[in-house]
Amino acid sequence: MNRIxxxxxxxxxxxxxxxxxxSRDRALGCARLFAETTRDGVYTxxxxxxxxxxxxxxxxxxxxxxxxxxxxxxxxxxxxxGRRGPGNLNARACMERAMQLxxxxxxxxxxxxxxxxxxxxxxxxxxxxxxxxxxICWTNTQPNLPAWGGAEPCLGNNPLVIAVPREGGHVxxxxxxxxxxxxxxxxxxxxxxxxxxxxxxxxxGNLTRxxxxxxxxxxxxxxxxxKGAGLSIMLDLVAAMTxxxxxTHLLSTDxxxxxxxxxVFLAMNPAALGDEPALSQIADDIVASVHNCPSxxxxxxxxxxxxxxxxxxxxxxxxxxxxxxAVWAQILAM
Amino acid sequence: MNRIxxxxxxxxxxxxxxxxxxSRDRALGCARLFAETTRDGVYTxxxxxxxxxxxxxxxxxxxxxxxxxxxxxxxxxxxxxGRRGPGNLNARACMERAMQLxxxxxxxxxxxxxxxxxxxxxxxxxxxxxxxxxxICWTNTQPNLPAWGGAEPCLGNNPLVIAVPREGGHVxxxxxxxxxxxxxxxxxxxxxxxxxxxxxxxxxGNLTRxxxxxxxxxxxxxxxxxKGAGLSIMLDLVAAMTxxxxxTHLLSTDxxxxxxxxxVFLAMNPAALGDEPALSQIADDIVASVHNCPSxxxxxxxxxxxxxxxxxxxxxxxxxxxxxxAVWAQILAM
Numbered sequence: 001m002n003r004i005x006x007x008x009x010x011x012x013x014x015x016x017x018x019x020x021x022x023s024r025d026r027a028l029g030c031a032r033l034f035a036e037t038t039r040d041g042v043y044t045x046x047x048x049x050x051x052x053x054x055x056x057x058x059x060x061x062x063x064x065x066x067x068x069x070x071x072x073x074x075x076x077x078x079x080x081x082g083r084r085g086p087g088n089l090n091a092r093a094c095m096e097r098a099m100q101l102x103x104x105x106x107x108x109x110x111x112x113x114x115x116x117x118x119x120x121x122x123x124x125x126x127x128x129x130x131x132x133x134x135x136i137c138w139t140n141t142q143p144n145l146p147a148w149g150g151a152e153p154c155l156g157n158n159p160l161v162i163a164v165p166r167e168g169g170h171v172x173x174x175x176x177x178x179x180x181x182x183x184x185x186x187x188x189x190x191x192x193x194x195x196x197x198x199x200x201x202x203x204x205g206n207l208t209r210x211x212x213x214x215x216x217x218x219x220x221x222x223x224x225x226x227k228g229a230g231l232s233i234m235l236d237l238v239a240a241m242t243x244x245x246x247x248t249h250l251l252s253t254d255x256x257x258x259x260x261x262x263x264v265f266l267a268m269n270p271a272a273l274g275d276e277p278a279l280s281q282i283a284d285d286i287v288a289s290v291h292n293c294p295s296x297x298x299x300x301x302x303x304x305x306x307x308x309x310x311x312x313x314x315x316x317x318x319x320x321x322x323x324x325x326a327v328w329a330q331i332l333a334m
Numbered sequence: 335m336n337r338i339x340x341x342x343x344x345x346x347x348x349x350x351x352x353x354x355x356x357s358r359d360r361a362l363g364c365a366r367l368f369a370e371t372t373r374d375g376v377y378t379x380x381x382x383x384x385x386x387x388x389x390x391x392x393x394x395x396x397x398x399x400x401x402x403x404x405x406x407x408x409x410x411x412x413x414x415x416g417r418r419g420p421g422n423l424n425a426r427a428c429m430e431r432a433m434q435l436x437x438x439x440x441x442x443x444x445x446x447x448x449x450x451x452x453x454x455x456x457x458x459x460x461x462x463x464x465x466x467x468x469x470i471c472w473t474n475t476q477p478n479l480p481a482w483g484g485a486e487p488c489l490g491n492n493p494l495v496i497a498v499p500r501e502g503g504h505v506x507x508x509x510x511x512x513x514x515x516x517x518x519x520x521x522x523x524x525x526x527x528x529x530x531x532x533x534x535x536x537x538x539g540n541l542t543r544x545x546x547x548x549x550x551x552x553x554x555x556x557x558x559x560x561k562g563a564g565l566s567i568m569l570d571l572v573a574a575m576t577x578x579x580x581x582t583h584l585l586s587t588d589x590x591x592x593x594x595x596x597x598v599f600l601a602m603n604p605a606a607l608g609d610e611p612a613l614s615q616i617a618d619d620i621v622a623s624v625h626n627c628p629s630x631x632x633x634x635x636x637x638x639x640x641x642x643x644x645x646x647x648x649x650x651x652x653x654x655x656x657x658x659x660a661v662w663a664q665i666l667a668m
Binding site for chain 2: 227
């Protein structure tokens with residue numbers, strides 16, 4: 001594992017994007033989101049994901065010049081067309097717009113159709129929280145999760161992000177509806193390890209912790225079994241209906257052709273109701289109550305969602321972003 | 335099990351409520367919500383829950399005359415004080431207000447503090463969907479779920495409701511953050527059955543399907559393990575911060591003193607953006623895609639959230655609401 005500075009990573013990725021036709025500004029913005037994702041420890045969707053993103057620019061799934069366009073609006077609710085632009089730039093722009101709406105209306109919602117994979121969903125949660133706003137957003141995905149009782153992937157793992165601002169460290173949840181991603185299954189298999197809890201079904205239809213068996217069955221487990229499967233359906237419904245975009249069942253199952261996604265960006269501005277000191281106190285008290293929960297394993301602290309991110313971020317900024325040499329060589333050759 | 339007509343159940347419960355000091359209108363409204371809950375098959379929170387509700391009126395946790403009062407507003411975001419009124423009447427009024435805001439602003443949010451248990455959360459999802467709106471709401475609860483890695487209940491099971499309108503049958507998800515409620519654990523234990531999947535930890539800290547072991551450990555499992563625990567924290571944060579109400583850690587662990595809850599009611603009005611026929615088509619297509627998902631068990635159909643409700647409702651309206659004779663006798667004696 002190499003360590004490369006944040007600035008060098010951003011500049012290198014931006015250079016590749018400029019060669020692909022991105023304007024200088026958009027190249028830097030898109031590269032920054034990839035670099036920040038690795039910086040924050042979400043290695044699956046940062047630098048390691050960049051080659052696949054480039055492949056999707058090259059095969060036409062991502063339009064380097066596409067940027068979101070307002071389709072129609074009513075008060076604090078807006079529908080935007082992502083014009084198949086880069087998913088992370090589109091998502092960032094739409095959360096920014098939802099945030100603006102929340103400053104005018106107390107809350108705001110942008111529903112975005114015809115977009116691309118947003119990479120790390122948590123980015124847009126942090127974005128809202130850093131502005132002192134509550135951010136809630138989700139995306140649909142290609143079918144990669146069976147419906148409850150289903151033999152084949154029919155639902156998306158539709159990540160849901162909820163972020164709450166807090167001076168001592170924002171609280172940010174970024175969770176997919178699958179218990180483990182295919183990337184996680186693969187890394188457990190490569191290490192020869194079993195999953196810590198059941199992660200899906202084997203070929204015989206029994207629950208298993210064996211990652212390879214789940215990869216073969218294509219039946220990973222939704223969180224909470226029938227509950228996560230139901231939540232996945234609801235997130236898809238709200239995203240596709242409000243954006244008039246594609247639902248999961250209409251998306252390609254080829255990862256390189258997964259384009260035309262539907263997403264929802266919701267921002268809430270509780271400070272607009274006043275009493276900011278009380279708001280902060282409530283957030284701090286809840287975080288303290290989580291920290292004070294007696295641990296089931298001696299010496300093990302209970303963490304709130306996103307707590308680890310700040311530590312990882314500090315470490316990666318100090319030491320440089322961890323980069324797989326093979327991936328980095330591939331990017332340098334682009 | 336007796337069967338009693340919806341009308342007789344409603345009138346009987348309303349009669350009890352009037353004796354407790356409810357006005358005639360509020361008694362009928364509150365009783366209707368209890369009767370509808372049993373009608374729709376959510377037996378734990380309908381008639382069977384009524385005696386506990388009455389006990390909480392008698393012990394002062396529920397103020398029969400309390401009704402929600404606007405504290406402050408900004409555009410489409412409002413903060414209300416529930417004044418410890420009956421939880422189901424408060425919740426219904428606040429969803430109605432969020433729906434009104436969504437007609438004016440495209441979306442609307444009412445954050446409600448100082449309220450009581452809303453009984454069946456799904457009621458307020460159905461309420462929005464029946465008006466052609468998307469409804470999203472959640473409540474916090476007393477601590478009844480361990481944080482991930484925690485030895486004691488520190489989080490609420492904080493039910494989350496998402497409802498989408500659809501002419502052929504609304505799609506309504508009503509799910510708590512615990513894999514199984516204590517009520518469900520009890521009924522499995524009474525039947526001498528194991529849970530269908532792991533439902534919590536035993537005294538040794540191992541995952542188990544034994545309902546009695548989980549009741550003893552007080553460590554039921556959050557859906558998706560660490561994920562549901564994280565989602566529970568986020569729902570509590572947003573509800574308590576926006577309402578300036580109590581967070582889970584401040585709520586009594588005595589079920590008869592669980593008062594002062596915080597709730598969020600969000601309504602979205604996608605039809606305000608036009609294209610209603612396209613909206614309906616998208617909902618129908620998603621439902622069809624769920625129904626068409628190949629089943630893992632021959633002859634077993636895949637269902638969407640809320641699908642079973644319509645069948646149960648029709649049956650219970652035709653045959654009468656199923657009522658435990660002992661519970662009914664208790665109510666008649668009130």
